[in-house]
Amino acid sequence: MKTARRRLGLVARNVGVPILSLVLVLVIWQLIVVGFHVASYVAPRPRAAIDSVTQNWSVLWPLVLGTIRETVYGFVVGATLGFVLGVIMAKVSFLQGLVYPVLVLSQAIPIIALAAPLVLILGFSTAPKVVIVAWIVFFPVTVNVLDGLSHVDRDLVNLAKVYGASRWRTFWQIEIPATSTPLFSGLKIGATYAVTGAIIGELAASDGSSLALYQEHANSNLNTAAVYGTTMVMTAIGISWFLLVVGVEVFATPWRRRTVARRWPWRRGRDLTDH
Amino acid sequence: MTDALLALREVAKSFGDTVALSPTTLEIAEGSFVAIVGPSGCGKSTLFNVIAGLLAPDAGDVLLAERDVTGTTGHVGYMLQKDLLVPWRTVEDNITMAKRLTGRVTNEDRAEARRMARAYGLGEFLRHYPSALSGGMRQRVAFMRTLMTHQRLLLLDEPFGALDAQTRLEMQQWLLQVWRDAERTVLFITHDVDESIFLADRVIVMSPRPGRVVADFPNPLARPRTVDMLTEPDFIALKGRIMHLLHGGAA
Structure with missing residues (x-):
């Protein structure tokens, strides 16, 4: 079973190595805190930070859910908006010149400065956080989609034209799949920043309970272990979301890793006709 | 005249001051294999793009x-x-x-694609992605895709230009076999004179500045074509005349 062994090796490399590096970070953290006799109110040992999370999980969990909700909503809104904007700008060159400077401008605004007017407009609900996340996520998606669409092989588009394909078919059958690599690059960049956006939103536009305010509260109580623990939780949300996007990419673009197409059980009938 | 599948009437195309194709009249008989040879800039690709409809000619039909x-x-x-x-x-x-x-891929289309792939040595690769194929295999798939348009006229623009000499000769023989089975009309651009004579019933020679047709040779070689014919006197004689046109008396 050569393939099984190879697959096992791949899993070991793709899962084992990142876990190893994570463990390495914790070990170095431990060594620094112990070796330099760092006071526990400056930096806790990893174990204390982890304990502060597990012991307060019932309080943390709803807050975590809130952050996840903001992240996911914001990401979906931002990615959709970014994709549509990228397509429109690629297709209407007049709009590209007009809109591009505004997009760059939007990213030059410090996010913190954006929060105050957003709270005035939308209140202390989930909405301002979603807007902030979307605001951060849409930009890399737009830029990458625009770039991808303007670099689709002209000969391929011409071939579709010669065959008599409509612009709509050419767009969905040729241009969009050809843009998948830059599209997912944009989505992955967006995914890494999405949680940061959600936390900034919680800091600047929360009236009560949120992960960011929980951390602030721990900080003012000199509960350093909880401060570090919350950071770890936030990071875990960010990494999970990024990995999910990577997973979707792997699933959606099988031709980049495989030489033979997957066999879907529900398409078997189709595959077997005329054998 | 009625057996002409394709007819060009005084077709011309310029890009700014450059005459890419001066008025050209041409007829291609149904079922024939016609090669067009010429150096770059002789207007052969412009001619193709006009026939395919990618370019609108300045004049002509x-x-x-x-x-x-x-x-x-x-x-x-x-x-x-x-x-x-x-x-x-x-x-x-x-x-x-x-x-x-252009429409919907039916089960009959898939069956036909599979039949064709099996007949031409790619049956084991139907479920492979193109990245798994060699250059020659990829060109075969590309040609089958062209056949599956079900068009009577096929325009092939230097399809084997990027292949090594050995693979190219194999592909030429393969193409002749498929062409005989498929009963299509082929217009084939190449800058390889040997290739044009080996494949075609008729060799049209084009010349640049301005792009135009300078000669139209019927090919005396019989079919089916074999590799031995590449050294026959008829082959050499036609090659000589074409080379003379392409490279002038100085060559």
Whole structure:
């Protein structure tokens, strides 16, 4: 079973190595805190930070859910908006010149400065956080989609034209799949920043309970272990979301890793006709 | 005249001050294999793009089966030196690409694609992505995709130009076999004189500045063509005349 062994090796490399590096970070953290006799109110040992999370999980969990909700909503809104904007700008060159400077401008605004007017407009609900996340996520998606669409092989588009394909078919059958690599690059960049956006939103536009305010509260109580623990939780949300996007990419673009197409059980009938 | 599948009447095209194609009149008989040779800039690709409908000519008409198709698309099969296979589709789905772009891929289309792939040595690769194929195999898939357009006229623009000499000769023999089975009309651009004579019933020679047809030779070689014919006197004689036109008396 050569393939099984190879697959096992791949899993070991793709899962084992990142876990190893994570463990390495914790070990170095431990060594620094112990070796330099760092006071526990400056930096806790990893174990204390982890304990502060597990012991307060019932309080943390709803807050975590809130952050996840903001992240996911914001990401979906931002990615959709970014994709549509990228397509429109690629297709209407007049709009590209007009809109591009505004997009760059939007990213030059410090996010913190954006929060105050957003709270005035939308209140202390989930909405301002979603807007902030979307605001951060849409930009890399737009830029990458625009770039991808303007670099689709002209000969391929011409071939579709010669065959008599409509612009709509050419767009969905040729241009969009050809843009998948830059599209997912944009989505992955967006995914890494999405949680940061959600936390900034919680800091600047929360009236009560949120992960960011929980951390602030721990900080003012000199509960350093909880401060570090919350950071770890936030990071875990960010990494999970990024990995999910990577997973979707792997699933959606099988031709980049495989030489033979997957066999879907529900398409078997189709595959077997005329054998 | 009625047996001409394709007829060009005084077709001309310029880009700014450059005359890419001076007024050209040409008829291609149904079922024939016609090669066009010429150096770069002789207007052969412009000619192709006008026939395919990618370019509207400045003057003249393009008639396909006595129907005016000037400046319109969707009436020829078309293949370039670049195979233009889409990496995200399997071999089978690449072969049926034309139907996917213009209508719906039916089970009959898939069955036909599979039949063709098996007949021409790619049956084991139907579910492979193009990245798994060699250059020669990719060009075969590209040609099957061209056949699956079900167009009577196929325009092939230096389809084997990027292949090594050995693979190219294999592909030429393969193409002749497929062409005989498929009963299509082929217009074949190349800058390889040997290739044009080996494949075609008729060799049209074009020349640049301005792009124009300078000669139109019937090919005396019988069919089926064999590799031995590459050294026959008839072959050498025709090659000599074409080379003379292409490179002038100085060569």
